[in-house]
Amino acid sequence: MTVSLRRDAPRSRSGRLLQRIRKGGLPYLFxxxxxxxxxxxxxxxMIFGILISFKQxxxxxxxxxxxxxxxxxxxxxxxxxxxxxxxxxxxxxFVVTCAxxxxxxxxxxxxxxxxxxxxxxxxxxxGALRTIFLTPFALPxxxxxxxxxxxxxxxxxxxxELLHNVLGITSRPSFWLIGHNSFFALVIISIxxxxxxxxxxxxxxxxxxxRDLYEASAIDGAGIWQQIRRITMPSLRxxxxxxxxxxxxxxxxxxxxxxxxxxxxxxxxxxxxxIHIYNAxxxxxxFGEGSAMSVLMLIFLLLVTAVYLLGTSRRxxxx
Amino acid sequence: xxxxRVSAVAAAAAAxxxxxxxxxxxxxxxxxxxxxxxxxxxxxxSNQGATLQTDYSVLNPQLAKFKQQTGITVKVQVIGWAxxxxxxxxxTTSGQGPDVVNIGNTWSASLxxxxxxxPFNGSNxxxxxxxxxxxxxxxxxxxxxxxxxxxxxxxxxAYALYYxxxxxxxxxxxxxxxTWSDLVADGKKLTHGGNYGLAVEGASIPENIHNVFILSKxxxxxxxxxxxxxxxTTPQNVAAVQQWVNFMATDHIVNPGDAQYDQNQSLSxxxxxxxxxxLWQAAGTALKADGMAAGAYGVAPVPVESGTPxxxxxxxxxxxxxxxxxxxxxxxxxxxxxxNFMTSQSESVKLNGEYGxxxxxxxxxxxSPAANQEQTVxxxxxxxxxxxxxxxPKESQFETVVGTAxxxxxxxAASGKPVSAATVKAQLSSAQQQMxx
Numbered sequence: 182m183t184v185s186l187r188r189d190a191p192r193s194r195s196g197r198l199l200q201r202i203r204k205g206g207l208p209y210l211f212x213x214x215x216x217x218x219x220x221x222x223x224x225x226x227m228i229f230g231i232l233i234s235f236k237q238x239x240x241x242x243x244x245x246x247x248x249x250x251x252x253x254x255x256x257x258x259x260x261x262x263x264x265x266x267x268x269x270x271x272x273x274x275f276v277v278t279c280a281x282x283x284x285x286x287x288x289x290x291x292x293x294x295x296x297x298x299x300x301x302x303x304x305x306x307x308g309a310l311r312t313i314f315l316t317p318f319a320l321p322x323x324x325x326x327x328x329x330x331x332x333x334x335x336x337x338x339x340x341x342e343l344l345h346n347v348l349g350i351t352s353r354p355s356f357w358l359i360g361h362n363s364f365f366a367l368v369i370i371s372i373x374x375x376x377x378x379x380x381x382x383x384x385x386x387x388x389x390x391x392r393d394l395y396e397a398s399a400i401d402g403a404g405i406w407q408q409i410r411r412i413t414m415p416s417l418r419x420x421x422x423x424x425x426x427x428x429x430x431x432x433x434x435x436x437x438x439x440x441x442x443x444x445x446x447x448x449x450x451x452x453x454x455x456i457h458i459y460n461a462x463x464x465x466x467x468f469g470e471g472s473a474m475s476v477l478m479l480i481f482l483l484l485v486t487a488v489y490l491l492g493t494s495r496r497x498x499x500x
Numbered sequence: 501x502x503x504x505r506v507s508a509v510a511a512a513a514a515a516x517x518x519x520x521x522x523x524x525x526x527x528x529x530x531x532x533x534x535x536x537x538x539x540x541x542x543x544x545x546s547n548q549g550a551t552l553q554t555d556y557s558v559l560n561p562q563l564a565k566f567k568q569q570t571g572i573t574v575k576v577q578v579i580g581w582a583x584x585x586x587x588x589x590x591x592t593t594s595g596q597g598p599d600v601v602n603i604g605n606t607w608s609a610s611l612x613x614x615x616x617x618x619p620f621n622g623s624n625x626x627x628x629x630x631x632x633x634x635x636x637x638x639x640x641x642x643x644x645x646x647x648x649x650x651x652x653x654x655x656x657x658a659y660a661l662y663y664x665x666x667x668x669x670x671x672x673x674x675x676x677x678x679t680w681s682d683l684v685a686d687g688k689k690l691t692h693g694g695n696y697g698l699a700v701e702g703a704s705i706p707e708n709i710h711n712v713f714i715l716s717k718x719x720x721x722x723x724x725x726x727x728x729x730x731x732x733t734t735p736q737n738v739a740a741v742q743q744w745v746n747f748m749a750t751d752h753i754v755n756p757g758d759a760q761y762d763q764n765q766s767l768s769x770x771x772x773x774x775x776x777x778x779l780w781q782a783a784g785t786a787l788k789a790d791g792m793a794a795g796a797y798g799v800a801p802v803p804v805e806s807g808t809p810x811x812x813x814x815x816x817x818x819x820x821x822x823x824x825x826x827x828x829x830x831x832x833x834x835x836x837x838x839x840n841f842m843t844s845q846s847e848s849v850k851l852n853g854e855y856g857x858x859x860x861x862x863x864x865x866x867x868s869p870a871a872n873q874e875q876t877v878x879x880x881x882x883x884x885x886x887x888x889x890x891x892x893p894k895e896s897q898f899e900t901v902v903g904t905a906x907x908x909x910x911x912x913a914a915s916g917k918p919v920s921a922a923t924v925k926a927q928l929s930s931a932q933q934q935m936x937x
Contacts, residue, residue, distance in 0.1 A: 240893060243593045244615050266933025335757040358760050359703060359911035444762065446705055446904040448911060463586060465897045465934075466610070 227479075234472035243468070256473035267461075271474060273449070274457040278433060281364065281453055285371040286428045290421075292372065293379025298413065301387050311384070318377035326441040329370045333357035358443065363451040370438055375428055386420035387413070422493045426486065433482065454478055539834045540573045542598035544587065546821055548655065548855045550789055552578045558854045566841050572834050574600075585896070591826065592616040599829040600838055603651055605641040605822045606889045606899065612643040612650035613893035618825040618832060619648040627833075628652055628840040638860035641818045641888035651822035653860035654843055655852055657781040658881040659710065659816040660874065661800045667695070667776040668798075676800035678807045680743070683777070687753030690776035697753035699766035699775035700744075702910035705903030708744070710817050710889075711779060712906055716740035717814050717887055718804050723902070728892045732902060732932040733925055741906060741924045749913035759907075759914035770797075781819045784874045785856040799874040801881055809885035816886040820860065858882050894935060901931035 233246075234256055242249035262268035296314055300307055317325065332339040334357075341354040357366045394412050403411065414421075436455040439447055445464055447456045458478070462471030543563075549555045555578040563574045577598070579587055585607065591597025592614050603611060611617060618624060625631060625648070631639060638656045642649035661683075663676050671690050677683040687697025701707040716723065721736025731737070748754035755775070758766060764786065770778040771790035779802055780786075787797065802815040809815035823842060825835040841847060848864035858878055859865055865883075870876040889895060905927040913919050 240610060240614050243589065244595070246593060266930055266936070270930075270934065335760045354757075356760060356911065356914055359907070360915050446900065446907060449908060460900070463589070464900045466589070 230472050231476055233468055234476045236469045238468040238472075240466040243466070246468075249469070252469055256469045257477070260470060260473050260477065267470070270452075271454075271457065274452045274454050277364070277450065277452055278454040281368060281371070281451075282429060282432045284368050285375065285432045286425065288368075288372045289375040289428055289432075290379050290425060292376040293381075294383045294417075296376075296380045297383035297387055298409065300384070314380055315377045317373050318375075318381070322374070322437045323441055325374065326370060326438050329366075329373075330358065330442055333366050359448050361450050363443065363448045367439055367442065367451045367453070370442065371432055371435065374438065375432065379424055379428065382420055382424045383417060386417045390416045418493075422490075426489060429489075430482065430486070538571055538573060539831050540575060541600060541829075541831055541834055541838055543574050543576045543838070544584070544598045544601040545576050545578045546584055546602035546604070547578055547580050548821070548857070550785070552580065558851065562842075562847060562851065566838060569841070570834075570837055572837065574838060588616070595828045597826050597828060599826060599831055599835040601824055601826065602654065602821050603824055605638075605651070605653065605818065605820045606895055608641060608643045608650050608822055609891040610893050610896045611824070612647065616827060617650045618827045618829070618835075619650060620652060621648040624836060625649070625652075627836040628843060633843070633861060633863070635860040635862060635865070635883065637818050637882055637886050637888070638820060641820065641891065642822055644891045644893070651824035652839060652843060654821050654823045654848075655855060655857040656818065656820035656860040656882055657857050658819060658878045658886050659714070659779055659781050659802050660783075660877050660881065661802050662770065662778040662780055662783050662787070663798050663800065664770065664773060664776045665796060665798050667773060671776070676798060677777075677803050678800075680803050680805055683803050684747070684751045684753060687747070687751065687777065691753050695773070696755045696758075696775045698747055698777045698779075699769045700747065700754050700758050700779075700910075701761045701764065701766045702748070702754075702759040702914070703762040703907050705762075705899060705907065708906035708910075709899045709903040710819070712737075712740050712744050712902065713817055713889060714802070714814060714887075715743055722890075723898060724890045724892050728894075730894075730898065730932045730935045732928040737928060738921055738924050741909065741928065742919060742921060744906065745909045745913050745919050745924070748910060749919045756914040759910040782856050782858075782874070782878060784872070794872065799877045801877060801885070809881070811885055811887070814885050814887040816881050818882065818886045818888045820857070897935060901934050902928070905931045 235252055235254075236242075236246070236249040237252040237255070238246055238249045259265065259267055260271050263272050300311055300314075335341060335354055338357065340357060341351075344350045345354045355362055357363065390413065394416075395408055398408055398412060434455055435453070436459065439451065439453050439456050440459070443451065443456070445456070445460060447453065454474070458471050458474045461474060462468050545555055545559055547555060549558060556576070559576050559578070563576060567573055581604075584603075588597070588601060588603065588611065591601075592611075597616075612619075620628065620642075634653055635656065638653035639649065642651050642653065661676055667690055668674075668676070668686075671686070673686050673689060677686050683698070690697040700711075713723065716737050716739075719736040719739055721734055721740060723730065723732055723737060725731050748756060748758065755769070758769075766775070766778060767780065767783060767786050768790045769775045770783075771787050771792035784794065788794065801809050804813050804815050806813055823839050825832060825839060829835050842851070843861055845861060845863045845867055848859040848861040849868040852859040852864070853868065853871070858875070859868065865879065870879055890898065892898070909919055909924060909927060912923070
């Protein structure tokens with residue numbers, strides 16, 4: 182059936198089809214396998230996820246999950262009900278994630294940009310310094326987060342050793358992996374991991390700015406701050422637009438860092454959405470609820486991305 | 501418009517092709533796997549030894565023996581605890597799993613509810629030796645009451661109090677505490693100069709939940725009513741959680757640093773003499789690995805308020821490992837034979853001896869006398885005063901939410917915040933609401 186469809190179609194109307202293909206369909210035909218694979222790899226799991234979010238897929242049905250009863254909007258109602266325990270926990274987790282993302286992305290970008298600008302002019306050891314800066318990005322996530330977890334230990338961690346015993350900044354050792362500090366521990370590790378990427382992107386962007394602009398502005402009397410404000414930043418706008426978006430999406434969805442650092446039960450101040458959804462699905466075995474949360478996050482991320490791209494593109498066009 | 505139509509036809513054709521290819525692939529794979537001459541079982545073993553390699557070297561000779569006796573080949577894969585439950589869930593969802601699997605016995609009722617396992621009803625149970633072959637308390641942790649067990653016990657464990665003999669002697673304590681007030685009094689004597697009375701695993705979900713469960717049981721409390729609904733906020737449960745956290749918060753016999761422990765650091769603190777007491781399941785082999793000689797510590801039953809543990813005044817949960825057969829297995833008869841072999845008297849003595857656990861097989865218990873003081877205490881606890889964790893489908897969820905609540909309370913206590921009955925009740929109430937999902 183398949184074979185005949187494929188062979189007969191061109192035979193009966195081969196002339197017209199060839200003509201059409203020549204008229205511009207050919208590129209699309211070549212794109213087709215890639216498009217189908219893309220659909221298979223990306224959209225099929227997403228569609229399953231969305232389907233599951235409308236089902237009551239608890240442990241009683243995972244063996245025969247197509248037989249799970251439909252829940253309608255039940256899962257969604259449960260997770261957006263901010264007065265209920267599940268909804269309010271999700272809202273808390275969402276707020277934590279937003280705060281975490283804004284801090285981590287903002288500071289990663291700042292460190293990356295500052296470091297890129299400072300290493301722009303050539304000096305002795307610049308290559309070595311750039312390489313060192315990039316190491317965190319090259320290390321395997323799991324290994325580096327485990328090392329951070331060791332450093333954040335209460336009794337014998339390097340961080341407490343330094344802050345408390347050596348420098349005497351804190352009056353007693355602090356907890357970093359439980360309680361309020363766990364949020365900052367997460368932010369610090371995230372920045373440490375991501376700023377090299379910002380550094381790399383901005384560094385590449387800086388190569389594209391003609392040196393003449395700086396020389397001409399220097400003759401006109403512009404200082405370093407004015408050069409950064411008027412030349413560097415506007416020239417980097419396209420790079421920054423993509424960089425900040427990518428950092429935002431990575432950080433918001435980051436699962437590995439918090440999971441390796443805290444395990445399945447993250448302390449409440451650092452209970453980010455990725456871990457929260459993992460818990461709903463794999464610890465509580467309520468895949469319908471977990472999927473509903475995932476879908477809501479997907480919608481949120483799509484909205485933010487769309488608004489961000491629209492906003493930044495318009496500004497760029499106006500400029 | 502034309503372009504769209506052409507692409508649509510091509511897309512449909514390609515999609516049909518892709519589907520056909522998928523169907524073909526599955527069919528071939530299925531027939532290839534099913535019809536082999538001699539039976540081969542796949543067995544997912546839990547990690548019982550110090551490393552996965554230890555488990556392979558313990559299990560492989562026994563599997564060779566089984567093959568010699570029955571001609572059935574068993575391919576074993578030892579799976580770490582962090583992955584085991586997720587692997588079982590994936591196998592349950594896809595229907596593509598091993599034939600036989602080890603599970604933590606507290607998961608029994610949850611996994612039973614998924615319908616993934618072959619129920620040990622009359623005839624199946626008879627094929628592995630029947631109920632009388634197993635220790636009663638261990639059978640109590642194999643699934644919901646009134647239903648055929650979803651699994652049978654293979655290794656059993658119980659909690660005991662481990663105490664540092666030298667530290668006790670130095671503090672002038674003659675015998676290990678039998679009641680909780682004695683434990684606190686002794687703990688205070690042991691707490692000085694950076695050393696503490698008791699080491700706890702404050703950020704560990706299972707350790708927290710097991711200890712809190714037992715404390716609540718001693719007060720006559722329960723985390724579920726007879727209909728299986730959560731009753732987390734009863735006065736007994738609040739008091740139990742408060743008592744557990746207060747060892748750190750108000751009694752100050754636990755190092756605040758323990759609030760962060762979830763990698764067995766409390767074991768190594770005890771082994772290094774930084775803490776005088778430890779509540780643990782069969783800690784002997786781990787303490788030896790941490791460099792503590794067997795003569796340096798004593799083992800006693802976990803304290804109870806009355807001083808004498810009994811089945812109505814329990815001092816331990818029934819800990820251990822169960823063995824289950826997947827319902828999707830194509831070799832159920834062979835799988836049952838294998839379960840029968842692994843729980844036979846000789847294998848039970850051998851395997852439990854290697855792992856330092858207690859044989860849940862009645863004849864194996866009588867055939868192998870307790871090797872040391874630890875074994876004597878644990879055997880006695882297991883046969884007289886241990887109770888099963890709640891056998892309800894939401895057991896694993898209960899462990900997570902309540903265990904996390906206790907972990908949060910330890911974090912509060914460690915940072916010097918007071919842990920009142922009201923804060924405990926609020927945490928438990930929030931945990932209970934999360935169970936409704």
